[in-house]
Amino acid sequence: MHIVVVGLSHRTAPVEVREKLSIPDSSIENSLASLKNASEILEVSILSTCNRLEIYSLVREINIGLSSIKEFLSNFSNIKPDELEPHLFDFKQEEAVLHLMKVSAGLDSLVLGEGQILSQVKKMMRIGQDFQTTGPILNRLLTQSISAGKKVRSETNLGTGAVSISSAAVELAQLKIGQSRGIDGLVTLEHEKVLVVGAGRMSRLLITHLQAKGCQNLVLVNRNVDRAVSLATDFPNMAILSKSLEELDEYLIKSTLIFTSTASEKPFIDRERINNLKIINKLKLIDIGVPRNISNDVKEHDRIDSYDVDDLQEVVSRNQEFRKKIAEEAELLIKEERVLFLEWWASLEAVPIINKLRSGLEIIRKEELQKALSRMGPDFSARERKVVEALSKGIINKILHTPVTKLRSPQPRQERQESLKIVEKLFSLSEEE
Template sequence: MHIAVVGLSHRTAPVEIRERLSIAEHHHDEAVAHLMRVAAGLDSLVLGEGQILSQVKKMVRLGQEHQSIGPILNRLLNQAVSTGKRVRTETNLGTGAVSISSAAVELAQLKVGQARGVDDLVPLDQEQIAVVGAGRMARLLLQHLQAKGAPGVVLLNRTVERAELMAADCPGLPVQCRPLSDLDHCLSTCSLVFTSTAAEDPIIDAARLGKLNRRSSLMLIDIGVPRNIAADVAALMGVESFDVDDLQEVVTRNQEARREIAAEAEVLLQDEGRQFLDWWDGLEAVPVVNRLRTQLEDIREQELHKALSRMGPDLSARERKVVEALSKGIINKILHTPMTNLRAPQPRQQRQLAMQVLQDLFDLNDPQT
């Protein structure tokens, strides 16, 4: 007997499996709530992930360009986008590093700020920065450094060609690619060094740093597993060293903060979802209101024609326009209250009762039913 287990949760199953075997299906209220949560980043593996909102906005734009979105879906999608923006504006859901690479850059910003007498995150625009390694984590480091204002980065790797390929993915960030043999030079001249290599043993230790002629303080942030930087460097004067354990504390703290903020965001989502559903439910009254408007418009035109005929040919064009505008204004005034009340948020049964009364009073029953 052969038994296979397929995981369909986006938290446990690879995307290749999920997209082939599972399509989430939601209806009415649940569908609206799901879209709002997705746009706000509450349904992401990383709470508050901003890239999701950008993807939703792109999807809306493409749908509009190809005229594949109807008026109701267009309203829903645009409200989902505005909801995502509202969540990010009115809460701090998108702030705080929640990955090791982003936490490393955030920690550097904090420590650099403290060195400048500022107890907050600061741009890294005055730092001489080096990144050692050219793997996935190093790639993410470059992206976060670029976002945080790094003026440039020295990228060291055993294979310079691999480093150059990675640097090409960050065209907005000046990157100097050098062989790992230049590490001592970078440790002597840089103020901030990140390490992320697959080396089995530390590549930086106290003995190595002790031989260098450093003229400034040095901050070392190690996101390699196992450690790329030996623990003994912390005993050196002018050297600060942080590793994955230090960064994990930052990540855990920010994740917990985001979970608390997510509860606040849920309240906003409920409000936005209710607004859309109220608008959607109100569309039920549109056919009845349109039939009433058509009926009143027919009456208006008939009575206007009679009145203008009685007034004779001496009536000027301007006077005719005034009389016609008067008749249209009366119709609009009559329709305003029932249209507003029928489309206002209310229990569906109550709206349907009001619609039925209106249809009976004005004989508005749809001839097709």
């Protein structure tokens, strides 16, 4: 059995490709079911975020397993296999384990050390368990990866400074507004007429960062206006006007800085919509949705500067230097976690022999107990019989404890295999015997 991962991320694919491979929550169950249908896939789990889609799997045979996942990705995205292939990466075994641990720690994120990814890995594990597509190996790998992610955040400074895609988006706005005023640096946002579209997790973070950068009032548009109202109440020191998506056009005209962060599967701001509006202000649009909320053709409008998640790279690389140093420290912690997982996985090799040994001894125990009990005759009470039974179980467990612990303990593979062979031979545990 082998662990593999196939995927694509902001490192390997532009947003135009990533958005075609963004699997919404509503399609996860079907996607997992169709992957699990393939006989070579034993366990499978999907990580789908704005910047990556990764499919982790336990497969019988590496190449067949990889092809099967790639075929699924091609079918799902409607991208021909040879067009998709250059955007995909794959890792096997130890490399796949290391990759998930790095992802979980935020070391593979666009914004190094961002915190959202850890909750997305937790969600991936929950979904795999709910739909029963993960089993002992992937569950253990996911648990260990989540623990690696937590460890990196608690034992290094990688996660400090509340970094996220949202904070990078606000920073990009400051940078672009500054540049258009001829200032080389970050400016306050207090004079901008800000509109945020979407009232989910990302919008909450956006508003937090906007507030920190001087923004005191904004308009919050959401499909469900009650959710916008509820989010607004969490910012008592800001004047937030909550509006429904039907009123979007009115506030597009009135704003100067617009953020979109909805989970809409299609763009809802495009050139046609903008052409029907009387745009007076020069607009800066920053879209952190994947799939994108703003169509690419908006970029051609002369009164609009439009940016998407891939444009965040510009601000991200400005403040990554000091994080890169901390990331090196984090990698060491991750490698320790990887060793723990691989040792546990290797120890599973001993399980079939240990199980056979246990069942062989259990048969002997039961037979001998039966003989002893029948020799005791009717004078012994049920309680005394139970004591004798417990005694027999206790002896077996005590005898097995040391060899079982030794067989499962971390050790070179060859050493374990030799020990297993000896046990198999001495106790006649092989199939033929």
